[in-house]
Amino acid sequence: MSVAEKLDQVYEDLSPHLGDILPEHVEQFWRDGFVQVNNFVSEELCDRVVQHFADWTGLRWNTWPSDPAEQAAFVAAFESAQTKPHWFFAIRQDDPWMFNYVTQRKFGEAAAKLLKIPAVKILSETLHAKMPGPSGKTRAFDWHQDFPWLPIDRCQALQTWIALVDVTPDMGPMQHLIGSHHSMPGIRGGLGQNGKDVFPELFDQYKISDLHGVPKGGVMFHHGMTWHASAPNQTDRVRWAMSSYRMSAKTLYTGAQNENTDGLGLVPNKTFDHPNFPTVYSAT
Ligand SMILES: O=C(O)CCC(=O)C(=O)O
Numbered sequence: 001m002s003v004a005e006k007l008d009q010v011y012e013d014l015s016p017h018l019g020d021i022l023p024e025h026v027e028q029f030w031r032d033g034f035v036q037v038n039n040f041v042s043e044e045l046c047d048r049v050v051q052h053f054a055d056w057t058g059l060r061w062n063t064w065p066s067d068p069a070e071q072a073a074f075v076a077a078f079e080s081a082q083t084k085p086h087w088f089f090a091i092r093q094d095d096p097w098m099f100n101y102v103t104q105r106k107f108g109e110a111a112a113k114l115l116k117i118p119a120v121k122i123l124s125e126t127l128h129a130k131m132p133g134p135s136g137k138t139r140a141f142d143w144h145q146d147f148p149w150l151p152i153d154r155c156q157a158l159q160t161w162i163a164l165v166d167v168t169p170d171m172g173p174m175q176h177l178i179g180s181h182h183s184m185p186g187i188r189g190g191l192g193q194n195g196k197d198v199f200p201e202l203f204d205q206y207k208i209s210d211l212h213g214v215p216k217g218g219v220m221f222h223h224g225m226t227w228h229a230s231a232p233n234q235t236d237r238v239r240w241a242m243s244s245y246r247m248s249a250k251t252l253y254t255g256a257q258n259e260n261t262d263g264l265g266l267v268p269n270k271t272f273d274h275p276n277f278p279t280v281y282s283a284t
Contacts, residue, residue, distance in 0.1 A: 006096040017042035018106035021113040029114045033181030033226035040219040046164045050240045052098050053127050056091050057081040064132035064236040078137050088127035089259035102244050107160060108281025111246035114221055115156050119249035119282040121272055124260035130172050130239035138232040143196045144189025147224040151256035156248035157224040163214035164240040171239040172231040173214050177206040181223040195227055202227060249279045
């Protein structure tokens with residue numbers, strides 16, 4: 001039985017734990033290419049999501065331990081989690097509760113309102129646990145857009161990045177190039193190229209948003225074309241965060257390599273007609 005088929009057994013309406021998008025959020029999203037909505041996910045739900053990620057990865061710590069044996073166990077767990085078939089991507093393919101969580105209608109409704117589209121499918125989810133600085137395993141994300149990584153033929157798509165703990169400015173929250181959703185598609189991030197070096201003109205044209213924290217349960221929604229980056233985590237706390245992509249239900253699959261879609265038998269140039277990619281919201 002596939003994870004999607006097990007959904008009936010775990011179904012839970014999480015809407016009391018999820019917030020709403022207001023007209024001013026839509027206005028800011030289209031003006032700047034991103035909008036932060038605080039208190040969008042309840043603190044209780046954040047804790048449950050962290051627990052599922054901890055069980056899935058074996059990363060059971062919230063802070064860098066002081067005991068050397070625990071430190072070694074922490075690093076070993078992190079290195080082992082990185083060798084999983086999909087790394088930190090696509091937990092919903094393994095965990096039915098997470099499938100139910102990311103397919104909640106209210107997340108889909110938020111995407112529909114922000115993107116101004118009638119129907120939304122879920123595409124991806126990614127664990128963004130940034131390791132504590134003293135572990136030597138923290139990382140930065142150089143300037144990139146998400147669209148070049150996504151196997152989709154149009155960019156009616158947005159990122160839903162959720163702070164699962166209080167993310168302070170020294171824990172490496174994202175910064176964005178304000179208004180850069182109007183720019184052209186650039187590079188695939190994470191492959192050793194930094195958008196700042198490849199496209200310096202973007203940094204003359206658009207201003208970098210202020211560095212600021214995101215409180216637990218706050219969500220940063222950004223458009224798939226918006227350039228963004230984040231610094232390493234300098235604290236001794238794990239920066240538990242996650243992201244997930246939602247897109248227009250009319251989007252066609254391109255066949256481009258992606259950990260969330262590879263090997264599922266999706267057909268290039270057709271819609272995402274597969275149980276892993278349900279329509280999570282429809283206005284009709
Ligand atoms: O979590 C981060 O620091 C970066 C995440 C990111 O680049 C993204 O969500 O697209």
